[in-house]
Amino acid sequence: MDTPNGLMREEERRNVSENHDWSKLCPDLLRSILESLNSIDFHRAKTVCSDWYSIWKTCVKRPLCPWRIIYGKNSLMLVNPGEDKIYEGTNVGLSKDSYYMASSGNWLLMVDSHLDFYIFDLLTCERIDLPSMESSIRGGNVRFERNREHGVSEWGHFVDPCRKDRVGKDIMCRRSAVLWIDERTGDDVVVWIFNNHYLFSYKKGDDSWWNWNDHLNMESLNLSFLDLAYRNSKLYLYTTNGHIKIVDFSGNDPIEVIEKNPYREHPFPYFTNKGERICKTRMAIQRSGEVFIILNVLELISKWKPLFYIFKMNLESNIWERVESIGDDEVLIFGHGVTIRAPVQDVGDDGIKSGSIYFVRDDLWPICDCSVSNCGVFDLATSIIKWPKEVSFNNRYVKTQWFVPGFA
Incomplete structure (x- = not known):
């Protein structure tokens, strides 16, 4: 039988547990706990509260690794080459028939077969x-008409006064x-x-x-878009005549940059050599x-x-030059639009190192046979490709994408 003193001690323990504010742990203790977590939980921990995020920023930084x-x-x-570890998960939160469009750090931009877009944290x-594409689209006389039938390949149409495009x-x-996306403030573009x-x-x-079509004067110039990239609140657009347009998103309304765009009058020219074929062009x-x-x-x-x-482009001569380096300790994922800080040292056996370009099968398909692996790592200095080992579900074909947790 519990004594009155024993009951009192148990009651005190419950009160301490119920009333303790876990966001106010001793910073040194919390930092030690965070640094002991595996990579998945380490990145999840920063989302607990603002106090945990502040301590998380002071932790020994784990290298950004694709x-x-x-x-x-x-x-x-999720395959982490830095730990040589595979984390298994589920598609909870991902809509059926969802398709990958882009990523930013842990976040994926997805679209489903209704042309509904959403952002998902892995x-x-x-x-x-x-917002739904069916809602009123600002900035031009264009609308999306959804196909209400189920089980058809045609999701709908974009319609404007001059054309109708199937989606x-x-x-x-x-x-x-x-x-x-700024994972601290939740701002996103x-x-x-x-x-x-x-x-x-x-x-x-x-x-x-x-x-944006009417605002960038594309129709009168008979131009179309080939690629885009976004960094430091600026959107970069690569057009069919090799020019680069810049749109500033830092204000309430995006504004095209004219005078301070060094690329505006200097299009990118490239003529293939004999025996070469350009598969894709990215920025x-x-x-x-x-x-x-x-x-x-x-x-x-x-x-x-x-x-x-x-x-x-050499900003002094305004001439486009081929370069043999991505930059000091930088790597890039083909199609992601930005370079990222490379790991301090080479990681694992998959070719993860500075000066590398990461790509997936879809970047080369259908011209190149990539039966070796779903993805590859291209060493810019040597032109050698490292094909990471295959990871599959029951030996069936699966999709692969690169992403960089913690990068923002």
Whole structure:
């Protein structure tokens, strides 16, 4: 039988447990706890509260290292080469028939077969739904008409006074989108191109999408969009005539940058050599704010060996030059639009190191046979490709994407 004193002590313990504010742990103790967590829980911990986030920022930083997302039918795996570890998860929070469009740190930009966009955090499963494309689209006389029938490949149409464009699953074959999100404040920007013609943007606080076609004077110049990138509150647009337009998103309303755009009058020229074929052209912004143009080139003489060429404009001569370096301790994921800080040292056996370009099968398909692996790592200095080991669900074909947890 418990004594009165024993009952009192038990009551005191319950009160302490119930009333203790876990956000006010001793900073040194909390820091020690956070640094002992595995990589997934380490990144999740910063979302607990503002106090934990403040302590998390003072922890010994783990190197930014590209991870792989392996998609299965009803689940997914996160492959961390730094720990040589696979984290298994579920698709909870991801809509059925969802398709990947872009990523920013832990966050994915997804679209489903109703052309509904949402942002999804891989580590916490938090989901943010974006406005419907069926709502009134600002900035131009264009609207989306959804197909109400189920089980058809045609999702709907974009309609304006001059044209009608079908929207379906093949949007993924020519997708081009960017996502930026500040995981501390929750501010986010989403921009995507459809059919090289329409340019839509959304910024946190907007109640609908914005159509940019009329504002960038594309129609009168007979131009269309080839790629886009976003960094430091600026959107960079690569057009069919090789020019780069810049739109400033730092204010309440985005504004095109004219006078301070060093690329405006200096288009990117490139003529293929004999035996070469350009598969895809992408743009990326360095941490310094300078622009890269990246060409995925296939070499016939090497049986369509994939290569990556990087070009950068010399801001003094205004001439585009091929460069052999991404930058000091920087790497890039093909199609993600920005360079990221490389790991301090080489990671694992998958070629994770400074000066590398990460790509997936879809970046080369259908021209190049990538049966070796779902993804690869291209060493810019040596032109050697490292093919990471395959990870699959029951030996069935799965999709792979690269992402960088903790990068923002």
